[in-house]
Amino acid sequence: MWGIALQRHSEVALARQLYQILREKMTDGQLRPGEALPSTRELAKQLALSRNTICEAYEMLAAEGYIISSQGAKTRVADGLQLEKAAPAFTENTPPAAPAIAADFQTGRPDIRQFPRHLWLQLLRKATNELSPQLWGYSGPAGLPVLRREISAWLYRSRGLAAEPQDIFITAGATQGLKLLAGEGQAMILEDPCHSGLRQVLQNRGISIYPVPVDRQGLQTGNLNRNGACAVYVTPSHQFPLGGILPASRRAELVRYARENGLYLLEDDYDSEFRYAGPPVAPLYSLDPQQVIYIGTFSKILFPALRIGYVILPRRLQARWRHLRTYADVQNPPFAQAALAEFLQNRKLDRHIQNMRRLYGHRRHILLQTLTAMFGPGWSAWGDTAGLHLAVEFPGMRFDDMFVRHCQSKGLRLATVETHCLRKGEHRDKLLLGYGHLEPAEIKQGLALLRTAFPA
Known part of the structure; x- marks a missing residue:
């Protein structure tokens, strides 16, 4: 029928x-x-x-x-049910298959092969079994109190940063923290160059962006002006992507600027744990906890899929934060939070960072050594000896999107500094080489491919 x-x-x-x-x-x-x-x-x-x-x-x-x-x-x-046939779904043309990547110099990638997954799974199971029944419900937008206490203790012993647990708020990564802090339709001052993905997050929220140039020492605070911005986004401990450390005089000038103009400094401390020539740099936050909002993440330290970060907020912003987080996604799942709290409490995180600092430091040395062997003296490294990537200047070269595609055709993935610039033209001779996730043999293979991509 x-x-x-x-x-x-x-x-x-x-x-x-x-x-x-x-x-x-x-x-x-x-x-x-x-x-x-x-x-x-x-x-x-x-x-x-x-x-x-x-x-x-x-x-x-x-x-x-x-x-x-x-x-x-x-x-x-019933009446009124007939519908016109829907238009066919739009389908994009399938792009041609990209060549296999033999060497990948993407930035910001930790070596997750080194993470103690078996231990983590044990802690996750233990934490889940011991979690009180009420925490299986809505535990609130601030995060588990035990994790906030352990982050406070860890920041103090690793950086000398004194922050009360009640001022620490757990996030689903640093990007979420920035999205909640950046009010729609406002204006912000950004370093230039600055991470292009972060810039896109702000632009998607209708934020007007005022770029301030960066040199080898970070943000050029002498170029700040009164432009109605609500905040300055800055990476003072290891500027992304050029790698400079903001000197004390510029830090003081930046704090004065924030006070005089009634705005906040958003300090993104994304990878300062991995510094290879001394201890981590003291955060900007320590100069003025009421004017600086400190943003941290465990994605680079442990593994990106963890999606746990944190912000340290001035008291006058905390009620607004709770409201925004409640109506965004309420909270992070409590199970990973509880496992991370124990990972911190028993100092497993401290030991993991020590191990990875040695490993990444060795890989950085291999990268520099191989650059010299393959390119001679015709290049220079920018920035502090820290982090998971290196900005490399090749004087006289001009790296553009065509060069990046040419490298991809050879099985090499990398990025240019120019990709992260708002004002184009000043950093065309610089490449970004992420090395944290690469074995020495992979680093050497990648640089060999890069050498073949250079003009003869």
Whole structure:
């Protein structure tokens, strides 16, 4: 009847299939408004189904208003159901398959092969089993108190940064923290160059951006001016992407500027744990906790999929933060938070950082050594001896999108500093080489491919 064909071996129940078929016939006009449907007994006989199956399909149609039925009357199709056929879904042309990547110098990637996954899974299981029943519900937008206490203790012993646990708020990574802090339609001052992904996050929120140039020592504070911005985004401990450390005089000038103009400094401390010529740099936050919002993340230290970061907020912003986080996504899942708290408490994080600092320091040395071997003296490194990437200047070269595509055709993935610039043209001779996730052999293979991409 009506061309109804049911798939009797499908995982979709027969009643659901019948409901979908009849609904489609009503919306495309095959079954017209007011048209009577067969009785459940009659349709069951025609389709060789149980009457219960037909009743279930009719009940679904009636619940959603597709049919009208009443005691002693025929079941009929409701009015106003017909729809025009939807336009075909837009499909993009499938791009040609990219060549296999033999060497990948992407930035910001830790070596997750070195992470103690077995230990982490043990802690995750233990923390989940011991988590109190109330924390399986809504635990609030601030984060687990135990994790906030452990982050406070870790920041103090690793950086000398004194922050009260109640001022620390857990985030789903540094990017979420920035999105919540940046009010829609406002203006912000950004370093130039600055991470292009972060810039896109701000622009997607309608933020106006005022770029301030960066040199080998970071943000050029002498170029700040009164432009109505609500905040300055800065990476003072290891400027991304050029790698400079903001000197004390510029830090003081930046704090004075923030005070005089009534704005906040958003300090993104994304990878200062990995410094290879001395301890981590003291945060800008320590100069003025009421004017600086400190943003930290565990993505570079542990593994990106963890999605746990934190912000240290001045007290006057905390109520607003709780409101925004509550109506964004409420909270991070408590299980990973509890496991991370124990990872911090038993100093496993401290030891992991020490191990990775040695490993990354060695890989950085291999990268510099191989650059010299393959390119001679015709290059220079920018920035402090820290982090998971290196900015490399090749005087006289001009790296653009065509060069990046040329490298990709050879199986080499990398980025230019120019990609992260708002004002183009000043850093065309610089490449970014991420090395933290690469074995020495992979570093050497990648630089060999880079050498072949250079003009003869």
